[in-house]
Amino acid sequence: EAQVTQNPRYLITVTGKKLTVTCSQNMNHEYMSWYRQDPGLGLRQIYYSMNVEVTDKGDVPEGYKVSRKEKRNFPLILESPSPNQTSLYFCASSLRTQVHEQFFGPGTRLTVL
Amino acid sequence: DQQVKQNSPSLSVQEGRISILNCDYTNSMFDYFLWYKKYPAEGPTFLISISSIKDKNEDGRFTVFLNKSAKHLSLHIVPSQPGDSAVYFCAASYTGNQFYFGTGTSLTVIP
Numbered sequence: 577e578a579q580v581t582q583n584p585r586y587l588i589t590v591t592g593k594k595l596t597v598t599c600s601q602n603m604n605h606e607y608m609s610w611y612r613q614d615p616g617l618g619l620r621q622i623y624y625s626m627n628v629e630v631t632d633k634g635d636v637p638e639g640y641k642v643s644r645k646e647k648r649n650f651p652l653i654l655e656s657p658s659p660n661q662t663s664l665y666f667c668a669s670s671l672r673t674q675v676h677e678q679f680f681g682p683g684t685r686l687t688v689l
Numbered sequence: 690d691q692q693v694k695q696n697s698p699s700l701s702v703q704e705g706r707i708s709i710l711n712c713d714y715t716n717s718m719f720d721y722f723l724w725y726k727k728y729p730a731e732g733p734t735f736l737i738s739i740s741s742i743k744d745k746n747e748d749g750r751f752t753v754f755l756n757k758s759a760k761h762l763s764l765h766i767v768p769s770q771p772g773d774s775a776v777y778f779c780a781a782s783y784t785g786n787q788f789y790f791g792t793g794t795s796l797t798v799i800p
Contacts, residue, residue, distance in 0.1 A: 580732070607786065618695075619733070619778060619790035626786060634787060666732050675786055676723050680732030 578603045580681035582667050588687045589657060597652045597684050599667030605679070606672035608650040609634070610642065612663040613683075619666070625650055626672060657688040692716045693781050695791035703799050708766040710794050712779035715760065719781040719789075724753060724764050727776045727793070736777075737764070769798045 580601045589595055601608065609624035611634075621634030625644040639661055641653040650669075654661060664685050668678040694713045702708045710724075720741040725733035739746040739753045739762070746753050752765045766773055774797050780790040 609788075611790075616792060618691075618693075618792035619780075621788055621790075624786055632786070635789065668732070676721055676738045676782065677735045680734065682730070682732050 578679070580667055580669055580679050582665075582681040582684050584684060585682065586685045588689065590689050591658055592656050595654050595657060595686075597654075597665060597667075597686070599650045599652065599681060600648050601650075601667075601669040601679070602648065603669060603679065604647065605669035606647070607675045607678075608644065608667065608669045609678065610640070610650070610652045611666045611668065612636065613666065614663050622652070622665075657686075659688050662686060662688045690715075691792070692719075692789045693779060693791040695777075695779060695794050697794050698792070699795040699797070701797045701799060702769045704771055705768045708764075708769045708773065708796055708798070710764040710766075710777050710779075710796065712762045712764075712791055713760060714762075714781050714789075716781070716783065716789075717757075717760065718783040721782045721785070722753070722755060722762050723780040723782075723788075724751075725778045725780065725790075727778065733778060766796075769796075771798045771800050774798045 583598045606627045610622040611619045620636045623642040625631045667681040670678040723738045724736040727733040755762045776793045778793045
């Protein structure tokens with residue numbers, strides 16, 4: 577089944593404790609992206625990647641890191657999480673030629689205490 | 690500053706009637722516009738898109754209209770069905786790889 581998977585789905589952590597949210601897709605997509613969803617702010621793009629070893633900042637990259645060492649994986653790293661990073665995070669992927677038609681993962685609910 | 694705005698947080702429509710969801714944008718450089726649909730506890734799913742060179746795109750019950758002079762787009766759903774009840778996000782892009790989403794409109798279709 578074609579899908580984007582994220583792990584973990586739920587995470588409660590404390591300020592300053594480094595964490596990684598993994599994202600994997602099995603559709604051989606070149607483009608991958610991370611978004612966060614917050615009440616009243618909608619979806620905001622954090623980082624995106626057009627292909628392996630190519631990453632770029634989105635609208636709200638502060639406090640986040642990403643890497644794209646393999647085509648299928650695009651982990652989101654929070655080196656020192658803070659409470660304002662409490663949010664619902666989505667990973668998405670698409671073909672490079674159809675980036676408007678992104679396939680989203682189920683989301684990761686992160687709470688930073 | 691929000692470059693894509695959905696000013697109606699919610700909308701209720703009777704089954705069988707037309708649903709019209711609206712979206713405004715501020716950046717005249719946007720050249721591609723999208724609508725995504727989201728059910729609770731799921732990720733958004735792509736619904737329909739439109740390029741800035743067009744003013745209308747239709748896919749079954751869904752039609753998106755673009756008014757570039759007003760910097761406004763709308764999504765029409767005809768006829769509305771209970772399964773259409775979801776949150777709808779509009780989005781825009783001008784680089785082809787960076788996207789700006791609105792805050793979403795929650796549509797409820799009443800049977």
